[in-house]
Amino acid sequence: MVNKLWRACLRHIAPCECQFCGQPSQRDVALCSNCQSDLPANRGGCPICAEPLALSAHNPHPQxxxxxxxxxxxxxxxPPYQQALAPWLYRYPVDDLIKQLKYQRRLDHLPTLAALLQKDITASLEQHGRPDRLLPVPLHWRRLWRRGFNQAELLALQLTKDPELRPWQLRIDAQLCRRPQPTPALEGLDRAERARCMRAAFTTRARIDGEYVVIVDDVMTSGATATALSRVLLAQGARRVDVWCCARTAVQ
Structure with missing residues (x-):
């Protein structure tokens, strides 16, 4: 209650402006509710892999x-994971937020991206319970050195700080898995090629018998990364693996 009152006072004293419309967001992040409602939502995605399902003339409004x-x-x-959560489509302006975070070091986008996930994550937590670990998708050390940060790990950390998610006491374990071998860039590859590249990309450091693990990433394309990482986790004893990511794109 005290934290909510303090945040309300801060919004009154120094209102946060929406980065899209420039008006006071009335929230702790630079995104107002009106602009968020205009973002490309992934409605009607597959309930397992979250891939956007095609619209037809007979069903212009998907379930x-x-x-x-x-x-x-x-x-x-x-897929080896139980459910992928990806509430937004990888389209403008969501794709710009993610690209600017990764390639322009716009770390100020992290609270906005976490806010875009908060509602769906809360629903998942209420349905499945708190995971034992949040696992950010690991980067190979060379890519980590070039970029300077792992955006998936920063996003997971931001989720643990989100005011609405903080009571769940989410725990990150960024050391559980590693990426011992560099993999080629997946952009431009088809689904089968992506799967081959990721087949042996990850290893684990410990057994996780009976644990519920959630993989955290920024965007999900073919699902090859999530599939490869989930198989490694299940082989080490995980009872359930889910995926949380901001956006989903379709690959033919």
Missing amino acids: SSLQAQPCGRCQQST
Whole structure:
């Protein structure tokens, strides 16, 4: 209660401006509710892999992801993770927020991206309970050295600081898995090529028998990274693996 009153006072004394419309956001992040409602939501995505499902002339308004049927790929071959949470489409301006974070060091976007995840993560926590560990997708040390930071780890850290998620006491374990070998850039590769590149990309440092682990990343494309990492975690004893990411894009 004290924290909520303090944040309300701060919003009154020094209102945060929305980075899209420039008006006071009435929140602790630079994004107002009106602009957030205009962002490209991933409504009707596959309830397992969160891939956007195609619209048809007979169904221009898709069901929510909780009501939708699994996509054809997931029906043919269920991914090793239980559920991917990706509430937004990797389209403008969500893609700009993520690209500017990764390539222009716009770390000030982290609270906004965490806020975009908060509602869906809260729903997941209420349904499945608190995970034992949040696992940011590891980077190979060379890419980490060039970039200077792991955006997935910073996003996971921001989630633990989010006022609405703080009571859940989410715990990060960035050392659980490592990426011992560099993998080529996946951009421009098709789904099969991405899967081959990621097949043996990760190793784990310890057994995690009976644990619920959530993989955290910024964007999910083909799901090759999440699939490879989930298989390693399940092989080490995890009972459930989910994926939390900001945005989802489709790959043919």
